[in-house]
Amino acid sequence: MAATELPTCRWGILTTGLISSWFVADLVMPREDAKAKHIIQAIGSSSLEKSRDFAAKYVKDVPYQTTVYGSYEEVYNDPNIDCVYVGSPHGFHKRDCLAAIAAGKNVLCEKAFTINAREAREVFDAAKAKGVYVAEAMWLRHRPMLADLRKLLYEDKVIGEVFRTTSDFQMQLDIASLPATSRYKDLSLGAGSMLDIGIYPLTWAILTLDPGTPTQSEDPKILAAQSFVDGIEVTTSLILHYPSSGRQGVVTTTTERRKGASEIIATIDGTNGFVEVEGAVPSHPRSFTVYPKWTEDKKPEGKKYDYQRLQQGFIYEADNTALDIAAGRKESPIVPWAESIRVMEIMDEVRRQGGTKYPQDSA
Missing domain, CATH: 3.40.50.720 (NAD(P)-binding Rossmann-like Domain)
Incomplete structure (x- = not known):
């Protein structure tokens, strides 16, 4: 070649x-x-x-x-x-x-x-x-946006020391009205919000709270709760706590509510400012805005970084x-095997605390 x-x-x-x-x-x-x-x-x-x-x-x-x-x-x-x-x-x-x-x-x-x-x-x-x-x-991990954002956060320190990330994914499925044959109600297919959409806000938290490489990442402590409809998990809330830095991630996901007008899919808070990530849902970011510390009654002026393009x-x-x-x-090198396993282990622990069990768990 x-x-x-x-x-x-x-x-x-x-x-x-x-x-x-x-x-x-x-x-x-x-x-x-x-x-x-x-x-x-x-x-x-x-x-x-x-x-x-x-x-x-x-x-x-x-x-x-x-x-x-x-x-x-x-x-x-x-x-x-x-x-x-x-x-x-x-x-x-x-x-x-x-x-x-x-x-x-x-x-x-x-x-x-x-x-x-x-x-x-x-x-x-x-x-x-x-x-x-x-x-x-x-695909979220491969976007140039994420590499640029991590550089701004941890090399340029544009918002000081990062201390918290919040991200929420909402999708209306109305599990109770779905037929028993729906894949969204089939536990053997991984039914529930966590594996389907919760992995995205979880990824936002992992990538913005831990400055390490995929092979040098800190395992966070986890506190999680889940709610169910017809035996299917429909809402998950979890807190990630990184002991070495005190950073916290607040991750929520639900299939019981349609997303409203808000276009903020993740917020990263730092000691000298904050970042808001804009998009339709956490899996589809299109831009982020870096703001200085909010000290007045009015929201401060921010600098927007736009990544919109024709492809998804x-x-x-x-x-x-x-x-x-x-x-x-x-x-x-962006998603090595050890990192995929680590994320699955985090979701396994979320499900263990929340109560979601799949047939494969006992195989």
């Missing part, structure tokens, strides 16, 4: 749900700042019709032909695929990752990576034994995955 040539990643897309459609739509959209070339090599679903419909809708106006399959196994066995993107529900992640790994495929698997930390270790052990690349698709933001994790694979890496 020439020094100026971009690496190419040929993707096999597993499942045709909403998250897969977002991922593919971002990758096929033209852009000038690409760090890699992405080809949607194949689509795999439970039926050929679903794959065809998905490809017709989301893989358009591209200079290549996408293969459609009516099974996952055909994706795993396709020799033209460089990396499998796993977009299935949480409860299937371990199964689908292990199948792809067994076929010798590199894998980018959606968050939450698995149901619990034990499953995550099992997947990474298999990847190590097979010698393939596996990473958790926590999946391009960053896709680019980094392509670069990792091209470089021969087996882990993502």
Whole structure:
């Protein structure tokens, strides 16, 4: 490969749900700042019709032909695929990752990576034994916004010493009205707000309260509570406390309330100011504003850093995955295996204190 040539990643897309459609739509959209070339090599679903419909809708106006399959196994066995993107529900992640790994495929698997930390270790052990690349698709961590914000907080210290982060994710599902067949009521699929959306405000807290690298992070103390409807967790509140600094994170999530007009998805407080992160929900940030310390009756003037673009933001994790694979890496330096396990351990502890139990916990 020439020094100026971009690496190419040929993707096999597993499942045709909403998250897969977002991922593919971002990758096929033209852009000038690409760090890699992405080809949607194949689509795999439970039926050929679903794959065809998905490809017709989301893989358009591209200079290549996408293969459609009516099974996952055909994706795993396709020799033209460089990396499998796993977009299935949480409860299937371990199964689908292990199948792809067994076929010798590199894998980018959606968050939450698995149901619990034990499953995550099992997947990474298999990847190590097979010698393939596996990473958790926590797209929030790959955004340039996060690297810039962490630099401002801990190198430039624009708000002094950080002492608290708050973040809340709200989504209206009305669990009580859903049929028993809904994935949102299936515990074996990881039902509940914590794994589905709570991981995002949790990530905001982790990334803004701990200045360490992913391999040199402090494990916070955790205090958590959960509430349930029809046996499904619908609201989680947790406090993260970092003993070495005294920093605290207040993380809340619920599927019982529709988000209001407020566009502040996270707030970071410091001794000399504060930062407000703006966006639709914690998974979709678009900007943040740095404010000086609030000393008057009126809100102080802030400096806004805008990161809005046409794509939703999946391009960053896709680019980094392509670069990792091209470089021969087996882990993502942004989301290494140990960090995915650590986050799963935190959520395991939240569920232990809150009372959420999945069938896989006792497997």
